[in-house]
Structure formats: C-alpha cells, structure tokens
Amino acid sequence: MPAIKKVSDSSVTMRQLVMPNDTNPHNTIFGGTVMSWIDMAAAMVAERHSNKNVVTVHVDDITFLSPIRVGDHVCVKAQVNYVGKTSILIGVKVIAENPQSGDSRHTTSAYLTFVALNDVGRPTEVPGLEVITEEEKRRFSEGALRVEQQKEKAVKKAKAKS
Template identity: 50%
Template sequence: MSEKNCERDDKMNTVKYVKDSQVEMTELILPSDANPLGFLLGGRLMHWIDICAAMSAMKHSGKVVVTASVDELNFLCPIKIGEVVILKASVNRVFRTSMEVGVKVFAMNPLTGEIRHANSAYLTFVAIDENGKPVPVPPIVPETDEEKRRYEEALLRRQQRLKHKEEIKNVRKQRVNNP
C-alpha cells in the first residue's frame, strides 16, 4: 500500500450525512459476559453501546468525544450465552458541540440466523479539543424518511432533557429558600 493511501484527508466536508456516521459492532456472548442465569449482563451491554456510539460520534465529528448523557436504554429481551450481539449506531442529530447517537442492538442465534431487536439506546456526546474544551461539530443531513424521523425525535429528547434539568434546578432552589 502506498503512503498516499494512508494519508488523512483533513478537509472538513461542509455536508455530512447520517450514513457516513454509521458504525456496526459485533460481540459473541461468552460465559464471562453473563449473569448466573446465562443472560448477558446489562452493564456489559451498556459498555458496548457506549463504545459503539462513541465511534459513530467520532466518525462524524472527527474529534475526540465524551459521553454527556444516556437518555434512554430499553432492554426488550434477554440475550443468551452463545448468541451474537450486533450493535448499529449512527448520529441522529447535531446541535452545536453535541450529537445525539442512536444505537440499535440485535441478538442473533448463530446456528439458526434468527435475529431479534433486543435493545435501543440514545446517547449524547460532546466533541472536545486537546484541552478538553467543547468544540463545534459539523451539521448532519438526514436523507431517508427513517433518518428524518430520528432527526426530529432527537430534538424532542433534547428539549425534554433540558426541561428536566431546569425542573431539578428549580426544586433545589426551592429547598434552599424554604429549608
């Protein structure tokens, strides 16, 4: 392979698409990943979800990212030892320095090929510079109907998150003023 093929393209594309942020990860469930009932530990899956989502956010932003929040994590069905976990992540929406990433998790029986939707999660990441300070992220353009739906829903989740944060702040303020 020539050196030219290994050179990094530093040009910041003005238009970035959801499909360009897509990441897929697979993991085989081993006994060390499971609880005493033989099902995948929730914490192990959460770890994999965070890694997959971070890779998607980094792929889109071209920056190091940190997890800012996990809005939803829905366990729909158990995943057994011997099954394969398939995690699919992509950036749903970009705000200024943050991005919402959706992760869909599937469980596959490697013997039959049967696939089940096992989990969905929404995480927010912030892009940071070498000093750990937030930096702007390029906007994302949804193309398909599904991408457009996720784009719109990401705004609703952000609004709910900010509203909840404000409500907590008000409750704390009332406690200080009325001990």
C-alpha cells in the first residue's frame, strides 16, 4: 500500500437517472435515496484510498437545497478531503441536471467520515493524502477543522452522558 496518495487516485463520479421508484408522493426524490447514493459514492472513495474494508462512522448535517425530479440526471461527486490515522473524511457534492434543458444545479453537499478496518474488524492505518491544487489544500484545512470540531462535540456528548 502506498504511504501517500493523491486526491485524484480515489475520486468518484457516480451518475443516476431518477426513476419513479425513487420519488416521494410529491414526485420529487426521496431524501433517503439521495443519502444512500451519497454514502455509496463516499464509501467507494474511502475503499479506493485505503484499499481496505471501510465503515461509515459519522455523517455531518445534510441539507437539501433544491428538489430533484423524475427524469433528472443526478451526478454524485465524491473525493477525499482529509485523512487522519485510520479515518478518511470524504466531501460529496450532488448536482442535478435536466437532460432536456441542459440546466444543472447544486442540490446537496455532505461530509462523511469512514474508518478503514483490518482483517479482524479493527481500525487500521490509511495512506496519507497529497494535496496539490489550491482547492484540495483549502478542503484539507477545512477538513482538519471539521474533524477537530467533531472531536470536541463527541467529548461534550460523552461528558453530558456521564
């Protein structure tokens, strides 16, 4: 396994055509369907980066910015933003396209943390991340901050429980 990998080594773009089965009673997409596509694309990125089995350990707030309709093409773009010792923070952007008009719009963003597991199901080290572009560097620093904030939240929750 390489000690360090580039963001582009594991990025994933997944496309889906929205079918009637994917929608709610208002004919817009069911949020759970979008969430499962986000989780799937992000999991593939985490697996490609670590070359291990991975599990989702945390999903940040998800906001749906605009509705997605039957017949839209949905593009789920996922890439590694930040890596810890055994965890990988993935950023996902969901874009919906109307194939008739060619218009596209950003509908959702999400951040998911995965942990790579060894053969006995325990967290195992992942390769480092080489950030090259300005965008990748910005996402890396924001990711570090996000992970720090998540850790603080977890400590507060644990204190509140005890």
